[in-house]
Amino acid sequence: MPLDGLFVHAIAHELNEKLAGGRITKVHQPYQNEIILVVRNNQTNYPVLLSAHPAYARAQITQIPYQNPKTPTNFAMFLRRNLEGARLDSVSQVENDRILHFSVKTHDELGDEQTLLLTLEMMGRHSNLFLVREKDQRILELVKHVPADQNRVRSLIPGATYTLPPKQDKENPFDSTLGTLATILLDQEKDTWAKSIQQSYQGFSTQSAQALVKDLVDAPDALKTTKEWLANFNQPKPTLFRSEKGNLSYAAFPWNQDGEQQSFDSLGELLDAYFAGQAEADRVNQQAATLVRLVKNELKKNESKQKKLEQTLVDSENAESFKVKGDLLITYPHLVKKGMQEVEIENYYDNNNLLKIALDPRFDGLQNANRYFNKYRKLRSAKDYVLEQMEATQEEIDYFSSIQTQLSVASPKDVEDIRVELVEQGYLKEKTKVKTKGKQTKKPKHVMGKSDQFVATDGTLIEVGKNNLQNDQLSLKKQNRHKIWLHVQKMPGSHVLIDSENPSEQTLTEAAMLAAYFSKARDSANVPVDYLPAGKLRKPNGAKPGFVIFEGQQTLYVTPTAQLVQELRK
Template identity: 65%
Template sequence: MPLDGLFTHALVHEFNELIVGGRITKVHQPYPNEIVLVVRNNSVNYPLLLSAHPTYARAQITRIPYENPQTAPNFVMFLRRYLEGAKLQKIVQIDNDRIINFYVNARNELGDVQEIRLTLEMMGRHSNLFLVREEDSRILELIKHVPADQNRVRSLMPGATYVLPPAQNLANPFTEGLDVLAPMILDTPFDDWAKTIQSTYQGFGRDSAVSLARTINQPGDHLAHAKNWLARFNNLKPTLFTSDKGALSYAAFDWLQDHTNAQHFQTLGDMLDAYYIGRAERERVNQQAGSLVRVVKNELKKNTSKRKKLLATLDDAENADDLKVMGDLLITYPHLVQKGMTSVEIENYYNNNALLKIPLDPKLNGLKNAERYFTKYRKLRTAVAYVNEQMALTDAEIAYFNNIVAQLDVASPKDVEDIRLELTNGGYIRANKKNKQKPKVSKPDQFQSTDGTHIEVGKNNLQNERLSLKQADRRDIWLHVQNIPGSHVIIHSPNPSDETLVEAAKLAAYFSKARDSANVPVDYLPAGKLRKPNGSKPGFVIFEGQQTLFVTPDHQLVSQLKIKK
């Protein structure tokens, strides 16, 4: 189901059970349109994600780890002033809409207590997050400033009065009930029931309306079916559905749904984590890495074009001896050439006196044309060593940027900044002189094998280098896919079990360019045998004496072994 008004009702029900009465201890803004409030209640920390993302807007308690930017955005600094240390008094849904108010009591500059609310509107591309002073509905700050020329219905700027979005004028099923619904839709064709539900009641997405229609259509008391269905939004059984084509959908409880598999979760937050971990993480990476992708593509294009030119030069160099022959013939028979001639045929004494047609520069005489051919010959012969050197460097650059592409494909948001730092240090991106803080390299992803052995996976070159060459014990086992860009994997054990070795190899295969392949070769050996050539790129190592395993990447195994923070 999409996140409609009914699912919002279920979320608010869960929030009231878990975090109302708790204290907001921390406020973070890890991503441009998303805030995380850490609410401590009953000695438990609950990270509350409030997202105004245009595609993935939602509210949930999340356990997905996140990395905060080194410099806090202005919006989160404003929120910290009002929210940190404040008690979460109540959480209220507006009617049955996708709007949630989070109320706290905060102190103003004079020390007086004032009621503040954080209002989250989950409205697709119009989603927004507001900090509002309750007494006069004044917007203190909001995560997206919207100029008046982009929204003529209401003002979405600091200092304006907060006004609700235009009302739909539909009935709230939780306050007005479903009594009129069953007799109303029973008089219409079943195919129209979902539309009738949506046009009568507020907060019904298409999936919810179809589910209710199917429920009412069951044998028995239709109205009782409808009321029982609606009551389930206060008696939750979070369910993730998987279709026979692999498509995911979710619901607040296990309702009538076309699916091949239903997975149940303890909380809505856990279920949403499972649903969004791939989608939202990929979108965040795409947002953060947009400029990096352009840089990498430009570098690949530039080096690919350079390689073609170098190959053309090498092809010409292979024919350099032909230029020398032409020069020798012209210098032997200069009298056969007169200015103005564009070509001449001369008996080639190097080839049984066969006639050889030699192109000429009409502005030059025979000796000058001969000198011109000798000059070209010498340049090409001299260029061969230089071109071969440049070819090796160009091939290394192409391999390097193909490796960066593979890393961006499997990167999480925290990895993107490491890749940005690496490209900046390499001179491919201009450094931000305003940011004087020393960048920190994020930690590798942490996994635990089935038998409890600790495994780490580097997701970018900086992580790989630090993990393999500085942090790993010489006796730890290092793994990497064979001759394919991918992550460095370290098993923190000198003698891992066969099961752990295979699991680590599957991790190495999954976090590589071969993640969609089968029977992937993975090399492994003790980390102490790794060597880094002088002047080589970050993360580049050489080795010998490796052994090889053949494995198939397994996404479910990755999720199963990953250590949850």
């Protein structure tokens, strides 16, 4: 189901139950339209994601790690001044709409108690996050400033009065007697029930309405069935559905839907599992747009170069034919006159069969012969150079293919490592700050991100490198020499290390599935994965980051699944 009013009802219930009465200890803005509040309640820290993203707007307790920018945004600084240390009084939904109020008790500049509302509107591209003073409904700040010429319905700038989005003339199903439902069921055809429910009640998406109708079709008591169905949103049983094609969908409880089902203990865990791939990929694309473009251009350039080299190699294989033509022209120069485009000469190398020879009309026979001899000498000497260049170009293609794969499976925290590597390799210029008067501060040394960690079913630690710097760290560390190393066969992918010299067969299979999942073969079946002790790996002199050679490996064939990756994530 999409994030409709019914699902937001369930989210509000979960957030209020876990967060009400807690203290806001930290405020971060790791991404453009998303805020993380760390709320401490009942001796537990809850990272609460409030997202006004156009495609992934939501509110949830999240366990997905995030990385803060070095310099906090103005919005983040404003929220810190007003919210850190304040008490989160309650989380409430506006009727059955996709709007949540986080009511915060704090003090103003004079020390008087006041209530601020952190209001999240989850409405697609119109999503926004406001900090509003409850007393006079004044907007103190908001994450997206919208000029008056772009929204004439209400003012969305600091200092304006906060007003709710235009209200639709629909009933709140949780407060209604559901009297309209009887009319719909009695007076209309079954195939129109879902649409009529949507038009009559707040918060129903198409999927939600269709799911309710499935339960109503054969229900002896429609009113009772509907009330029981709605009650599920107060006591959710979060469920993730996976279709045969691998498409994901989610619901607050396991309603009638085809596909494989997976249950979660909380809505936050459910949303983490659902949005992990999509939202993370979007964040990476935002942060790494320059890198993605660079890698794409480098691949295109090198693939084009490789094609030209291949053609040159084909030409060099035909070098003897140029020598033959030169010999014939120098033997029979009198047959060629200036202005001729071609000539046919008996080829004494081929039983005197006639050979057609193309000519440059500007030259006579001897001069055309010299042109063919020059081509022959160049191609003979170029062959070794071309082979050398083809090998170097293929290495570039392999390298940028691996970077492209790493960007496709990267999380936001991995992007900076990839950027630093491309700077060190000379493919990307490092940004330089404009010098200002006064003391110059030394640029801090880059701290490499940690590899992703997973725990096998038997408790063994499995580490996955998400970029070449992490891969080298995992694969070439002396203390890791006796641990088992894995990599997808003959394809770009992550280096995987099992923290054991003699892992169980199940752990080995799970690690192989991680290696396949974090590779170019993520969506393939029966993926070959090589494994061997890390001590058998060697790095050639001058090799690029992440490149190793080995022999004596064994191979497993596995089919990666996103569900296993989620289950093993530490």
